[in-house]
Amino acid sequence: MDKPMTTDELREKYGAIDYNNAEELIRMMVKEFQDDFNGLGHANIIIAGKTGVGKSTLINAAFRERLAATGMGEPVTKSLKCIEKKGVPIRIYDTVGLELDEARKKQSIDEIRDLVEEKLQAGQPDEFIHCLWYCIQSDSDRFEAAEQEFVRTMATECELPVFLVITKAYLKKHARDFRAEIQKFNLPVKKICLVLAEAYADDDFRMAPYGVDDLVQVTLEALPDSARRAWANAQRASLVLKRVAAEAIIKQTVTMAFGAGYNPLPMSDAAILAPIQASMFIRITNVYGITLTKSLAASIASSFLGIAGATVVGRTLVANLLKMIPGVGTVVGGTISGGTAAALTWAMGRAYIVLMEKLFNGELTVEDLENESTREKITRLLKDELAKHRGEK
Numbered sequence: 001m002d003k004p005m006t007t008d009e010l011r012e013k014y015g016a017i018d019y020n021n022a023e024e025l026i027r028m029m030v031k032e033f034q035d036d037f038n039g040l041g042h043a044n045i046i047i048a049g050k051t052g053v054g055k056s057t058l059i060n061a062a063f064r065e066r067l068a069a070t071g072m073g074e075p076v077t078k079s080l081k082c083i084e085k086k087g088v089p090i091r092i093y094d095t096v097g098l099e100l101d102e103a104r105k106k107q108s109i110d111e112i113r114d115l116v117e118e119k120l121q122a123g124q125p126d127e128f129i130h131c132l133w134y135c136i137q138s139d140s141d142r143f144e145a146a147e148q149e150f151v152r153t154m155a156t157e158c159e160l161p162v163f164l165v166i167t168k169a170y171l172k173k174h175a176r177d178f179r180a181e182i183q184k185f186n187l188p189v190k191k192i193c194l195v196l197a198e199a200y201a202d203d204d205f206r207m208a209p210y211g212v213d214d215l216v217q218v219t220l221e222a223l224p225d226s227a228r229r230a231w232a233n234a235q236r237a238s239l240v241l242k243r244v245a246a247e248a249i250i251k252q253t254v255t256m257a258f259g260a261g262y263n264p265l266p267m268s269d270a271a272i273l274a275p276i277q278a279s280m281f282i283r284i285t286n287v288y289g290i291t292l293t294k295s296l297a298a299s300i301a302s303s304f305l306g307i308a309g310a311t312v313v314g315r316t317l318v319a320n321l322l323k324m325i326p327g328v329g330t331v332v333g334g335t336i337s338g339g340t341a342a343a344l345t346w347a348m349g350r351a352y353i354v355l356m357e358k359l360f361n362g363e364l365t366v367e368d369l370e371n372e373s374t375r376e377k378i379t380r381l382l383k384d385e386l387a388k389h390r391g392e393k
């Protein structure tokens with residue numbers, strides 16, 4: 001699950017599509033995007049904590065699409081309901097009425113343990129439970145013995161990576177002191193995070209939200225590789241996490257396609273560049289949780305792949321783009337150097353990240369991509385990235 005197609009697979013499936021084949025490229029991207037999304041699988045997380053501590057608020061701040069607001073979720077057991085939504089590759093098991101009197105606590109633990117085991121036994125990695133966030137309200141100032149025991153059981157018997165989340169931490173110093181108190185219990189948790197999921201306003205002060213980005217970043221570390229891109233997609237709190245995941249995809253693409261030695265590609269192979277780069281854009285788009293519509297695909301084809309095509313086949317319009325990179329030229333003697341292809345692919349990937357961030361932040365919409373001036377801006381992004389590459393050499 002969640003593996004890029006190899007160059008050979010791409011060649012077999014799409015080898016005939018070169019840069020000049022815009023229509024085919026658009027069709028390929030829209031279709032592959034859906035397959036790639038399906039291949040993301042799911043990250044599966046349990047969020048527990050007493051009623052009113054801010055679980056739903058945290059879910060809405062951490063993930064796209066206001067998941068907790070979209071409905072109550074399907075009851076899974078008496079203690080758990082599952083929140084999921086088409087198009088967001090995450091399942092959140094939200095605990096219901098966890099008040100932790102003895103009887104209730106036992107029931108909840110049993111039900112969570114059963115869920116974890118049942119999923120493991122079913123043998124579908126896409127459904128394995130990956131971790132648990134346990135929420136404690138900052139101003140409760142108490143972390144009861146029953147809660148500690150619950151956390152210990154989850155970490156040891158259920159073998160879940162557990163993150164403690166101190167919620168509504170609008171008084172930072174107070175929350176840090178509370179954390180120090182909790183640390184004394186030496187619980188088997190990965191980290192104790194302070195979080196203010198929504199801004200807090202009082203008569204005298206206003207506190208901006210913070211901490212959810214750190215929580216989603218440290219949680220990523222506890223996830224198996226197979227669930228990481230799903231996590232990157234579903235979370236909305238950390239742009240840095242998305243960028244790091246996107247950069248890893250560029251690196252993976254360049255290494256896979258051109259190898260460490262940047263071998264020259266015979267011109268007959270240059271045709272495979274378009275599907276390779278298209279596949280990179282698709283995987284990056286799925287990191288940002290953006291839908292690759294036909295109009296986004298058209299924009300990629302005309303702006304990014306259009307420029308690349310012009311460059312690789314040495315058309316005059318942007319042939320000078322390549323001159324910006326010392327040591328590489330246009331196509332000489334029927335080959336394109338692997339270094340040229342790699343440099344171009346890096347620049348395209350980086351420029352695409354900038355575009356994705358603008359779409360993610362709402363600075364641009366997919367509709368904007370249809371107008372000429374936006375496309376010119378995108379071309380400029382790519383030129384800037386190529387120029388940066390020259391600066392780095």
Ligand SMILES: Nc1nc2c(ncn2[C@@H]2O[C@H](COP(=O)(O)OP(=O)(O)OP(=O)(O)O)[C@@H](O)[C@H]2O)c(=O)[nH]1
Binds near residue numbers: 096195198
């Ligand atoms: N300002 C601010 N209010 C918060 C924050 N987190 C929670 N709240 C408020 O605390 C109340 C309870 O939050 P919920 O997110 O509904 O709590 P919950 O844990 O989902 O509660 P149950 O679903 O009943 O278990 C709501 O009024 C929230 O608006 C926060 O980070 N900032």
Ligand SMILES: [Mg+2]
Binds near residue numbers: 056057
């Ligand atoms: Mg709730």
